[in-house]
Amino acid sequence: MVMLKIIKYPNIILRKTTQTITSFDTKLKKISEEMYDIMLTDDGIGLAGPQVNINQRIIIIGKLDDQEYSVYLNPEITYFSKDKEIIEEGCLSLPNIFGLVRRSKKIHLKYNNLEGKKIKEKIKGLKSIVIQHEVDHLNGILFIDKAEQITKGQEILAELKNKLESNA
Ligand code: CO
Numbered sequence: 001m002v003m004l005k006i007i008k009y010p011n012i013i014l015r016k017t018t019q020t021i022t023s024f025d026t027k028l029k030k031i032s033e034e035m036y037d038i039m040l041t042d043d044g045i046g047l048a049g050p051q052v053n054i055n056q057r058i059i060i061i062g063k064l065d066d067q068e069y070s071v072y073l074n075p076e077i078t079y080f081s082k083d084k085e086i087i088e089e090g091c092l093s094l095p096n097i098f099g100l101v102r103r104s105k106k107i108h109l110k111y112n113n114l115e116g117k118k119i120k121e122k123i124k125g126l127k128s129i130v131i132q133h134e135v136d137h138l139n140g141i142l143f144i145d146k147a148e149q150i151t152k153g154q155e156i157l158a159e160l161k162n163k164l165e166s167n168a
Contacts, residue, residue, distance in 0.1 A: 007052065013053055021074055024073070038052060048137030051092060051137060075111040094157070098153060099147030108122055
């Protein structure tokens with residue numbers, strides 16, 4: 001058991017960039033399984049390493065549509081469609097806060113699977129949106145940085161930002 005827990009904003013861990021994964025071992029598989037469990041427990045549809053204090057380029061995407069959950073290692077978005085849509089997003093690291101974010105409808109993704117195999121995939125729909133959100137986490141970026149409007153939890157967010165400033 002690795003015993004993961006969700007790191008919440010404004011914890012500085014969420015702002016760090018993450019390391020490229022170079023060894024695809026059983027420990028990594030274990031981490032991905034535990035990340036999946038904690039994501040389900042907390043009712044999320046995606047989770048990134050930094051959100052559970054794992055400083056590595058790993059994201060988990062929940063079961064969307066008919067698919068099984070997916071693990072993407074070293075994910076890199078190589079194409080963003082110009083065609084975009086605005087969706088209300090939330091995040092397990094920012095409970096009760098929601099905002100409108102504009103993202104590409106389609107992406108091309110390059111990544112390694114758990115065996116280390118290099119894979120290229122074209123992704124659209126909700127899965128593409130969730131992946132863009134999670135890849136941002138790997139670069140220390142949160143949806144509140146990109147939100148055009150905070151739709152719920154403005155007061156909570158203001159309070160958290162205050163806390164951040166008084167700690168600085
Ligand atoms: Co998030």
